[in-house]
Amino acid sequence: MGFSESAGTLILFTASVAVAAGVVGLLSVTVQQLVESGEQRGQELADRLRTDVQVINDPAELPTSPVVVYAKNTGLERLEPNGTSLLVDGQVRATATRSVVNASAPGWWSPGEVLEFTDADLTLAAGDHTVTVVAGNGVRDSLRVRV
């Protein structure tokens, strides 16, 4: 009688602890995901705030044969050239090639450096046009130029 009562108590105790541990295990995964996603969102927002790009073409002298657009990294973040896009008059120029003309680190567009877009497939009519450069994290700058 005493033994079976103790055994029952032990089984109940073990089961309670096991269930509690299981619940904690499941919750800890959720908490970890919350922490990671929160930190990732915070990092992305901080990166965006530190990012700044600027189209630096002479508005009165846009090279047109081929069309060349220059953008300067005026922020504090190192950016990926291949993640940066060029739009001319609102149209994405997928055919534009890009290179950092004064790159200090290959494959990166560092603060103070100039990214050059060259689009040999684009012909611009005489008149005013808008060129826009968009960094991979969405930070952008536009410039009205005259051809």
Add this chain to the structure above:
Amino acid sequence: MGLSTAAAFAIVMGFAIVATGHLTQSSLRGQQEIADAQRDQQEASSAHATGAFAVVQRNWTEPGGQGRLQVWANNTGGVAFDAGKVDVLLDGVWRTDLVAARDVDGDAATSVWAPGEQLRLQLDDVPTPEPSRAWLVTDTGAAAVG
């Protein structure tokens, strides 16, 4: 029965305390990071707003048949620029690679172009004829033509 409940409750409560601490620390880290970035952005915005310069003189020569363009610019704003990160576009084409010499008030060793000081850029081997426009852009994006 009472002991089992207490043990399970203790485990869940212990986890809740640890998890709350973890979440709070993570949240504080994220807030601090965003606050630092906002401060950096405000400083950059201030530099954009108060940074200005003007091209005051340019000189074209052709020593040995090669074009040499010198440009002088005064920092007329309220912030210093990085003289080493000033870009030059000649008739719309990036030609910073032709900059052979640059100095601030005669000092070639400094990269600080402070308010009131004059920057001189010398570009060698510039294709002739003389370019009609020299477009200068600072590290913060301020621009002027000469």
